[in-house]
Amino acid sequence: MTLQLADPRALRDAFGAFATGVTVVTAQDADGRPIGFTANSFTSVSLDPPLLLVCLAKTSRNYATMTGAKHFAVNVLSEGQKDVSNTFARPVEDRFAAVEWQAGAAGCPILGNVSAWFECATEKLVEAGDHVILMGRIEAFENSGLNGLGYARGGYFTPILASKAVSAAAEGNIELGAVLERHSEVLLIGDDVFSLPTCDGKDGSPADILRDYLEELTGLSVTIGFLYSVYEGKSDGKQHIVYRAFASEGEPRNGRFLKPDTLAKTHFKTSSTADIVARFAVESQLGNFGVYFGDETVGTVRSVPTKAAQP
CATH class of the missing domain: 2.30.110.10 (Electron Transport, Fmn-binding Protein; Chain A)
Structure with missing residues (x-):
């Protein structure tokens, strides 16, 4: 621009x-x-x-x-x-x-x-x-x-919190995911059954690995934001680390951007994906995001206010 x-x-x-x-x-x-x-x-x-x-x-x-x-x-x-x-x-x-x-x-x-x-x-x-x-x-x-x-990007973050969460999750089999957003819409993969974009974690920075994957997947420029969910998947035995991320303009190579508050009757690949999208829809309306810690069914959300810091 x-x-x-x-x-x-x-x-x-x-x-x-x-x-x-x-x-x-x-x-x-x-x-x-x-x-x-x-x-x-x-x-x-x-x-x-x-x-x-x-x-x-x-x-x-x-x-x-x-x-x-x-x-x-x-x-x-x-x-x-x-x-x-x-x-x-x-x-x-x-x-x-x-x-x-x-x-x-x-x-x-x-x-x-x-x-x-x-x-x-x-x-x-x-x-x-x-x-x-x-x-x-x-x-x-x-x-x-x-x-x-x-x-x-309009929100607070605590570096120590993020590093501790990633270190804890790194002890298991990691899957990295993203709530990739643009203009209040979220990228979802699939036609009839939707999922968030995910990739396997490996040695190196989770944020860098996820960014490279998302850019290859979409053909867009991607900026990784802050942690959004860290949870244990009991059904798949994986540790899941989900970040907020932000995409540039352009048509994505894979997936499509959809408004999260219109997806109440949508079928998702997993219940945890449905929960993440539903929470994101509510928090986007309130302008007050949090970080979820727990497993697929039980956990807590630590609030991260996003009131802009203005003089």
Whole structure:
């Protein structure tokens, strides 16, 4: 897609392919009250002098306060703080009442249990289209050693959770599968009886193996997303690892894209496939995805909220 043809939403989705961490940027207003917002547009700039930057939309309700503040802090959220991210991304009346925090040396709110925090003096403001770049000179910081919360393609992910699930499943006979989506439709294989695209696992990265298989199967460009289901198939003796994946434009070489919420009376190859498609249909409507752990019939879904991190 050329830039001339790109609409803002498509461009935003393309930016979202780059995985980032999640931060909450905080400061004090003129009356000494704490303010804060969720942002994933955070970047380290320099070690000497110690500089970082964060981008703020000019439409943000925090714009006037942040651009006028002499100090601000960047709190890098840990992998268990999805709720904190969502709190500061929504128009909650008193965001700070729901979190643990204390004032830093310069008065900026420092959140508890974060991966790291940086308190900065405002060094420079740089105009950047519909955003402004806040560059800060770091005056104090702390690194807790906790793993960070990840964010990409509109959803949160926790790298430690994903790696543990894959390691556990790798002890058995692995089958890799994908909920391959495009424009809210899912690729299904078959005519009268449908299945998700699957391949045997082998030595190497499961995500790379699955991507190569899907690209060969469909003739499309494929991006592997995050884990969607990890379960033991008691009927086939296999460990199943299912990822969300995203396909490029074009007609698939095999299979067809169908809307999951129209497939209630469809025949599927296995009951677990039917369950995955049905869950995906519901979660797509809610915009709130999860990761299933268990076997073919019994398990739990660990919620992974997908509210976009916005300033």
